[in-house]
Amino acid sequence: MDSEPTPAPPVQTEPFRFNGSGGEYFGIWIVNLLLTLVTLGLYSPWAKVRRLQYFYRNTELAGAPFDYHGKPWSILKGRLIALGLLLIYHFATTYLSVWTAVALVLIALVMPWLLRNAFRFRAHYSSYRGLRFSFRGSLAGAYGVFLGYGALMFFTAYLAAPLFHQRLKRYQHGNACFGGSAFSFSAGVGRFYRTYLPFMVGFAVLFALAFLPIIGLSASAKAGGKPDPEAVAAAGFGFLAVFLFGALVLGPLFQAAIQNLIWNHTALGPHRFVSRLSGWRLLGITASNFVLVALTLGLFMPWAAVRVARYRASCTSLQVEGSLDAIVADAGVEVAALGEETAELFDIDIGL
Amino acid sequence: MLDAVYFDGRHARGHAVRVALDGDDLHVCGDGIERREPLATLRLSARIGRAPRTIAFADGASCELRDHAALEAMLRRTPLGRGWLHRAEADWKIVALAVVAIGLLAAATLVWGVPRGAQWIADTMPERMTRVLSEQSLDLLDRHLLHKSTLDPTRAADLTGAAEALRAPDGSQPVYRLEFRSAPDLGPNAFALPDGTVVLLDELVALADDDAQILGVIGHELGHVHHRHGLRLIAQNSAIGVLAAWWFGDVSTVLATAPTVLMQARYSRAFEAEADRYAAALMRVNGIAPARLGALLRKLDAQRGQGGADPLGGLLDSHPALLERARALESLPPDGAGRGGAEP
Incomplete structure (x- = not known):
């Protein structure tokens, strides 16, 4: 199982491995x-369980695979409820009335609870070496992160996005457990801002590049000038290119940087994760995909998904102490099992 | 005898064990583990690709097995051995069949399902919503693209009067409202809103040789109203957008927008042809030769061909292949002898 020849080494690097293949998937x-x-x-909940099982069971750490135990019927129930919420949101925002405000407040109040349950669901139904993962974040914590910092991000025009992301990951990773062993998260807000900064500048520049010609065109149109067809075409093409x-380009580079930041500051008990994703390699993979x-x-698409999973796993490892x-x-695992009934109700994919 | 890794469900430590079938029991032994459990109490995870499979015990313990062929051979005659899903997924013939089936389903949805669904939505849309939608659209256009008409009021009144005398192909009085606007940026054009508002641009009135051509254009726009093309286009584009987002959603939002654009061109071409057929039927009922509309389309095409700048023309009303449409209109008999194809 272990490749290190030295007897009882203090720290061993155990790489993650993804063994799936595109053709099989x-x-x-x-x-x-x-x-x-x-x-x-x-059938989609059953499809989802099967897809996740394929990816979990083909991901190995230290010679043992992960597993996913989600129950399709619970996922179906959760999806129907999510669909109901979506319809409420849709109608509330289509026909503006007092009910719009009522529905939006209701959804804002329910969302944090839903998302915490989604974390619990996903953790509880994931296992490794016969032990389940769990998520023990408090409800108050969820409201603080999603309502408090979420609203702050919204009102600061995303300037607080790194802060929100850090609080979210601290809540998510800092409250996760594997068996009786707790995960911890150590990246501070400053590190998130440092990682975000070049990309925030990059996106701001892109935003300006994309919209300036269009704003210029509409200004000249308002002034009564006939828009030059070539300028219109150039603006449209420029917008698409940007x-x-x-x-x-920026997307994969950003993803790699953020994933490295998050996992390099996550630990399971004394065992630290190491993530060495190269933004340029990820860029090559996503662009060719x-x-x-x-x-x-x-x-x-199946090959694309497998390529990304394989590359991600190959860049991630766990520094096992002992x-x-x-x-x-x-x-306390029985307590978690009791709370599972509410967690089962909701299963939302969270790609944060 | 099969090699397996046993986990007790309490500790992360794995035990190298051997697993064997013994009557109706599963026998697990090795590395200090010795268990014998009836098969009925065990659950075997479904096979998926070459990924390891798990036999779960009632108390939370589990065994991981990797030798799929040996495992399946061992459990062949037991209730645990079932599982058709993996056989389907690993069989290239079934997979190829699935690809073909999905391709046919996708084609049927795009060519037949989406237009039918859009038709249904347009037909069941409440009148009030249609009106609100149309009023909002005209308001938006007035603020950004359209200017007040500079047409001579008596000319406008004449045209309105002539239009009011029009009868629909079935002899009824069509329900609509004529609006005059000017839009130098758009060039000669006219368009209809779902509630029956027909907007005629001054530039088109100027281009037309006579009232018969203008009435033909109004007939064409009434065709759009009659067949509810505006609402259907909105519904179709939304449906295509949702389908594409679902299909490409995992990969890229950029890819997800492409099909909407591509399919829109196809659908709107069909709508133009349908509106032309309605216009032809309407013109014949009112004693105008459909070729008059064809002549106007030729003129429009000639003007655009001379570099008559029309960059935003496609925005409101994509009138594709003007000459082709003109030829189709001109090939129709001048009076009610031919079937217009626009009976309600």
Whole structure:
């Protein structure tokens, strides 16, 4: 299981490995898709469980795979409730009235509770070496992060986004456990701002580049001038180019930097995670994925997902102090199982 | 006998064990572990690709197994051995069939499902919503694109009067309201809003040779209203947008917007042809030869061909292949002899 030859080394690097293959996942993906379409979407929770199981069970650390135990029926219930909320939101914002405010306040009040339950659900149904993960963040903490810092981010035109992200990750990683062993998160707000800064500047410049020509055009149109067709075409093309550059180039670079920041400051008990993602490699993978998915009308998507998963895993490792064998289930695990009933109700993917 | 890793569900430490079937029991032994459990109390995770499978015990313990062939051979005749999903996913014939089925489903949805669904939405849309939507659209256009008409009031009144005398192909009085506007940026154009408001631009009135051509254009716009093209286009674009976002959503929002643009051109071409057929039927009922509208389209095409700048023309009303439409109109018989194809 261990490749280090030295006897009882104090710290061992255990790499993550992803063993899935695109061809194999294609079969799973297409069958999932067909069954989902044929059942008008009702199969989608089963498809989701199968997809996650494929990715979890093919991800290995120190010779053992992860596993996912989510229950499709609970996911279906959660999705129907989420759909209801979405419809309420849609109608409340389409026809403005007093009910708009009531519905928005209601959704704002329910959201933090929902998201905390989603964290609990995802953690509780993930396992490794026969032990479950768990999430023990408090409800008050969820309201503080999502309502407090979320609102702050909104009112500061995203200048507080790094602060919100740090608080979110501190809440999410700082309250997670594996068996009786707690995760910890040590990156401060300053580090988040330092990582965000170049990208915030980059996105601001892109934003200006994309919108200035359009603003100029509409100003000249208002002044009564006939818009020059070439200028209109150039503005449209420029907007598209800038948008593509932002999504395809800055996006992966940012993702890599943020993932490194987050995982390099996350630990499980004494064992530290190490993430060495290269932004440029990730950029190459996402850009080629983009082209191939477009050329194949989407059929390349399973290979694209596997390529990203494999690269991510290959750059992540755990510095194990002593041995992972020492981790035991927590006595409080029964308490977590009791709370599971509410957690089961909601399963929302959170890509933060 | 199968090699497996046993976890007791309490400790992260794994135990190298051997697993064997013994009657209706599963026997696990090795590395200090010795268990015998009835198969009925165990759960085997479904096979997925080559990923390891897990036998879960009722008390939370589990066994991880990697030798799929041996495991399946061992459990073949037991209730645990079932599982058709993996066989389907790993069978290239079934996978190829799934690809074909999904391709056909996608094509049917785009060509048939989305237009039908949009038609249904447009037909069931409450009158009040249609009106609000149209009023808001005209208001928006008035603020950003359109100017007050500079048409001579008596000319406008004449045109309104002539338009009021028009009968729909089925002989009824069409419900609509004629509005005059000017828009030098747009060039000669006219458009209809879902509630029956027909906006005629001064530039088009100036381009037309006579009232018959203008009435033809009004007929064309009434065709859009009659077939509820405005609402259907909105519904179709939304549907395509949602479908594309769902399909490409995981990969890229950029890719998700492309199909909307591509399909829009296709749909609007079909709508123009349909509105032309309605206009032709309407013109014949009112004693005007459909070729008059064709002549106007030719003129419009000639003007655009001379570099008549029309950068925003496609924004409101994409009138594709003007000449093609003109030819179709001119090939129709001048009176009610031919079938217009626009009966309600």
